[in-house]
Amino acid sequence: METNKAKASISFFLLMMLLISSCSAFNITKLLEKEDDFSNFNEQLSQTKIADQINSRKTITVLAVDNSAIGGLGDDSSVAKAIMSVHVILDYYDKEKLTNLAKTNKSAKLTSLYQTSGLAKNEQGFVRVGADDGEITFGSASKGGQMNSKLVKSVIAQPFNISVLQVSSIIEVPNINANPSPEKAPAPKRGKPPSSSDDADSPSDDDADSPSDDTSDSPADDSDSEAPSPSKHHTPPKPKDDTSDSPSSSPAPAPGKSDARAAAAEMGFGVVATGLVSVLVAFF
Numbered sequence: 001m002e003t004n005k006a007k008a009s010i011s012f013f014l015l016m017m018l019l020i021s022s023c024s025a026f027n028i029t030k031l032l033e034k035e036d037d038f039s040n041f042n043e044q045l046s047q048t049k050i051a052d053q054i055n056s057r058k059t060i061t062v063l064a065v066d067n068s069a070i071g072g073l074g075d076d077s078s079v080a081k082a083i084m085s086v087h088v089i090l091d092y093y094d095k096e097k098l099t100n101l102a103k104t105n106k107s108a109k110l111t112s113l114y115q116t117s118g119l120a121k122n123e124q125g126f127v128r129v130g131a132d133d134g135e136i137t138f139g140s141a142s143k144g145g146q147m148n149s150k151l152v153k154s155v156i157a158q159p160f161n162i163s164v165l166q167v168s169s170i171i172e173v174p175n176i177n178a179n180p181s182p183e184k185a186p187a188p189k190r191g192k193p194p195s196s197s198d199d200a201d202s203p204s205d206d207d208a209d210s211p212s213d214d215t216s217d218s219p220a221d222d223s224d225s226e227a228p229s230p231s232k233h234h235t236p237p238k239p240k241d242d243t244s245d246s247p248s249s250s251p252a253p254a255p256g257k258s259d260a261r262a263a264a265a266e267m268g269f270g271v272v273a274t275g276l277v278s279v280l281v282a283f284f
Contacts, residue, residue: 026162028054028062035155038166040070048081053113054088054162061089061110061163063127063138064155065170072170082176086127086140087167088113094163095136095154102131109141124173138167144174 029051032042041064045051054060064087065072073080089110093101101108108129115125126141139147149167156164 025058026055026158028060028162028164031156031162031164032064037066038064038155040067041065044070044073044080044084048077048084050081050084050088050113053085057090059090059092059161061091061093061165063087063089063149063167063171064164065167069169072172079176082114082117082119083170083173085114085117086112086125086171086173086176089127090116092160092163093165094157094159095151095165098129098136098151098165099131102129102136106130119177122175124176127171138171140171140173142174146172148172 029042029046032038032045035042042051045054054062073083089112091110093110109123109126110129112125112127114120117125122143123141128139128141128145128147130137130139130147132147136151137147138149138151139145149169149171152166152168154163155166156162
């Protein structure tokens, strides 16, 4: 009975240790502190905060360079961070696994931590791995990348959790820049303010094209030109007084003074003549 209790206690203790180790699988900074040849590389991981990203993952491979080759990072801190993140592969690879991969797939590409930054372009976030004369080589998958870094040895290996491999030199990535300038969106085009010349062509100000002001093209004026409408201020033309060709319906004009005298003289002459005739008849 007591033996079973002891076995159960040991099993529980081992299970708890396994759970604790799985929650915090590794600490890259503490692991590299034991390797004096990689002190500069370890310092760069801490300064660029890449170490925090490595420790937050469960499966990782770090391609590390020793102190003699760290100078390839340059002086720009932002670019150094980008290059350091290229040397962190998002899977577990040891020497044996890489050798088999290079033999079976000559154009194998590994995904790096830089690919997750959102800054990688033109495959800058991928590392190509190949085999050259029995040696494992690495290079940027970006256009123009050279396979200039070689696998030297395995430094740290915790199977399926973390692998630290020494490479001969920094992997050069063409045109890498941690802070690329964002493309500016084109500014919205603004309408050209109307000028004095544009106002002259504006339909609202164009008297020549305005329907209300255009008297030359007005339908009312066109009808007037074809058949003029009567107007109370317009007197129709008088007909010609042609008495020789057609009788006139209008009354005869009143006689003048000379005509009245002639008529009176004729009347007086008639009366005198009539009187003389009467005297002569009575006399004879």
